[in-house]
Amino acid sequence: MGRGRRVAGEEPIGYRHRTMDNAAIMSPPQTIFETQAGADRRERMRSAMDDLLTAGTMWRLSWTLALLDIKLRYRGSILGPFWLTLSSALTIGMMGVLYSYLFHMDVSHYFPFLALSIVLWNFMLQMVNDATACFISAEAMIRSVRLPMMLHPMRAVLRNLLILAHNAVVIIIVDLAMNAWPGWIGILAIPAFLLWLVVSLAMSLLLGALCARFRDIPPIVASLMQLAFFVSAIIWEPSQLGQHEWMLVFNPVFTLLEIIRAPLLGELPSLLVTFSALAYSAIIIFLASMLFVRVRGRIPFWV
Amino acid sequence: MTTDLLVQNVGLDFPLYHGSARSLKKTMVRNVTGRMASDEQNRVVVQALRDISFHLKPGDKLGLVGRNGAGKSTLLRALAGIYEPQRGRVRVQGSLNALLDPNLGMNPELTGRENIVLRGQYQRMDRAAIRRMEEDVSEFAELGDFMDLPVRIYSSGMVIRLGFALATAIRPQVLLMDEWFLAGDANFLEKARERLEDLVRGAEILVLSTHLSSVIEEWCSRVIWLDQGRIRADGPVSEVLAAYLAPA
Numbered sequence: 001m002g003r004g005r006r007v008a009g010e011e012p013i014g015y016r017h018r019t020m021d022n023a024a025i026m027s028p029p030q031t032i033f034e035t036q037a038g039a040d041r042r043e044r045m046r047s048a049m050d051d052l053l054t055a056g057t058m059w060r061l062s063w064t065l066a067l068l069d070i071k072l073r074y075r076g077s078i079l080g081p082f083w084l085t086l087s088s089a090l091t092i093g094m095m096g097v098l099y100s101y102l103f104h105m106d107v108s109h110y111f112p113f114l115a116l117s118i119v120l121w122n123f124m125l126q127m128v129n130d131a132t133a134c135f136i137s138a139e140a141m142i143r144s145v146r147l148p149m150m151l152h153p154m155r156a157v158l159r160n161l162l163i164l165a166h167n168a169v170v171i172i173i174v175d176l177a178m179n180a181w182p183g184w185i186g187i188l189a190i191p192a193f194l195l196w197l198v199v200s201l202a203m204s205l206l207l208g209a210l211c212a213r214f215r216d217i218p219p220i221v222a223s224l225m226q227l228a229f230f231v232s233a234i235i236w237e238p239s240q241l242g243q244h245e246w247m248l249v250f251n252p253v254f255t256l257l258e259i260i261r262a263p264l265l266g267e268l269p270s271l272l273v274t275f276s277a278l279a280y281s282a283i284i285i286f287l288a289s290m291l292f293v294r295v296r297g298r299i300p301f302w303v
Numbered sequence: 304m305t306t307d308l309l310v311q312n313v314g315l316d317f318p319l320y321h322g323s324a325r326s327l328k329k330t331m332v333r334n335v336t337g338r339m340a341s342d343e344q345n346r347v348v349v350q351a352l353r354d355i356s357f358h359l360k361p362g363d364k365l366g367l368v369g370r371n372g373a374g375k376s377t378l379l380r381a382l383a384g385i386y387e388p389q390r391g392r393v394r395v396q397g398s399l400n401a402l403l404d405p406n407l408g409m410n411p412e413l414t415g416r417e418n419i420v421l422r423g424q425y426q427r428m429d430r431a432a433i434r435r436m437e438e439d440v441s442e443f444a445e446l447g448d449f450m451d452l453p454v455r456i457y458s459s460g461m462v463i464r465l466g467f468a469l470a471t472a473i474r475p476q477v478l479l480m481d482e483w484f485l486a487g488d489a490n491f492l493e494k495a496r497e498r499l500e501d502l503v504r505g506a507e508i509l510v511l512s513t514h515l516s517s518v519i520e521e522w523c524s525r526v527i528w529l530d531q532g533r534i535r536a537d538g539p540v541s542e543v544l545a546a547y548l549a550p551a
Contacts, residue, residue, distance in 0.1 A: 034394040035387040061424040068421075072412050075453075144403055145425050146384035213320065297387035300380075301318055 002273040014044045033146070035297070048293045055150035062151050066158035084166045092118050092170060099235055112171075112180040116261050117168045117234045123160055124253065125225055128201050130156040132218040136210035149296050153204030157197060171264075181266075188263035192277075196260065202288035209295050212302040228253045249273055252280040305498040306397035306476040306507040308359040308382065314390030315381055316348040351377040353532045361507040366523035366540070367513055368547050373529040379403060379479050382510060397476035397507065402428070404481065411455040415446050415465055418454060422469050443468040443498070444515070461467050467495060470500045478506035482513035516544050 055062070074080040091116045100110040134156040135142065135149075142152075175181055211217045234251040238245050248254045255277040262269040269277075352374050359365060367375045380386045380394055383401035409418050419440050423433035441450050444464040454465065503509060503522060511522055519526060519540060526543035528536040536543045543550060
């Protein structure tokens with residue numbers, strides 16, 4: 001397994017004037033790296049850490065890439081990324097009417113619940129699907145220039161954050177219309193959301209690396225996520241399970257969803273749910289770090 | 304710190320994993336016969352590089368020769384830090400730019416300007432440097448108003464000019480170049496040639512992979528002949544080229 005180090009040194013060395021026609025020529029910053037085989041665990045951990053830190057200093061690149069991903073998808077369309085908002089609004093509107101009728105529920109109670117659930121679920125779903133492709137789809141980039149591997153998960157997370165920002169408009173409109181503000185308790189959603197971002201990064205690393213190596217995983221993940229949609233209390237409320245509600249804590253998708261959704265609905269998530277969500281997050285983050293330390297240098301051979 | 308490029312006992316295997324492995328295997332076997340092997344987990348691997356060592360210091364201009372599949376491009380990627388070797392080590396000190404494939408990172412859906420900004424950010428330049436690069440590239444490539452239109456609609460000449468201007472706008476201390484870059488030499492515009500010569504002369508260390516001996520004679524001071532992933536010969540241009548070109 002290789003060891004990789006890249007140290008950002010001086011700023012660009014400025015620009016020299018060519019003697020011939022005075023055109024400016026840029027010099028990239030100093031690069032120092034060493035890739036070495038036979039490195040022990042500690043060395044591998046250090047290069048993984050280096051990768052992480054370098055990626056952190058290059059956040060602007062991953063932001064540009066994420067922004068361009070969205071721009072490209074909607075370039076030339078009138079509404080642009082607000083098509084996302086519109087399509088979420090349509091889904092939520094239709095489902096809200098249909099299911100409040102099917103489940104005999106009060107519209108003013110069900111709509112805010114559904115809007116939150118669908119928007120948060122769409123983030124999760126898209127995040128997981130993007131995670132499976134985060135390295136594979138960056139193949140050309142990975143093979144043409146040495147960049148920190150962590151950059152690709154960052155790009156996927158930022159892209160989905162941008163999409164979420166567009167969809168969040170629907171939640172706000174529904175809450176306004178139904179007069180359903182969560183109150184101060186809603187602030188608890190902020191730490192929960194920060195946890196989501198970390199878990200999303202870890203998930204992208206984990207699934208991204210696994211899927212680069214084993215190409216059968218993306219379809220498996222896609223069908224699992226389809227299943228998760230039905231069993232994770234997204235269109236139905238947890239309380240509808242009655243005495244079986246406790247079983248939901250075994251579902252990581254549910255607990256992770258609930259720690260954000262509950263506060264935004266003005267409720268406190270139960271301790272058990274909070275604890276399970278933290279435990280699942282810890283497991284995902286642990287597995288992702290272990291895998292990253294092990295296979296970081298192998299990813300260019302896999303994509 | 305002085306510019307320096309050190310390669311010690313580098314060995315690199317290519318695992319063949321995916322569905323296309325079999326057909327890929329067949330196509331590769333033609334070029335790399337004798338280099339297919341199985342690793343400890345019984346995976347099929349191609350031994351792309353074996354026991355490569357050399358040390359380059361400022362002023363060294365190295366040419367890599369060898370037939371297709373000899374490991375030239377893989378070695379360039381290992382030098383660029385893209386592939387981490389399974390054996391041995393690679394150490395690079397100094398700013399580095401690798402011109403590996405003509406469309407390196409260029410996205411046809413993006414505008415010329417966006418492509419330039421992205422390239423600058425890949426190289427971790429700051430905003431001011433990127434702005435200077437924008438001016439430099441658009442001036443050289445004569446893009447004018449096309450700067451803010453997608454590259455997809457450019458004429459082929461404009462695409463070539465943009466790709467070339469971008470690649471040559473970044474002036475590193477260690478320059479790695481694949482042969483495509485010099486291949487079209489004959490038809491090159493005078494000012495393009497000037498710019499390229501300037502880039503190559505400006506680099507303290509050059510590693511150039513090609514199978515055109517004319518290119519080697521013009522640019523290099525040392526040649527390594529790669530054969531089936533190993534160094535077959537290493538020395539001054541005239542000696543190694545003579546051996547390489549000699550009828551087998």
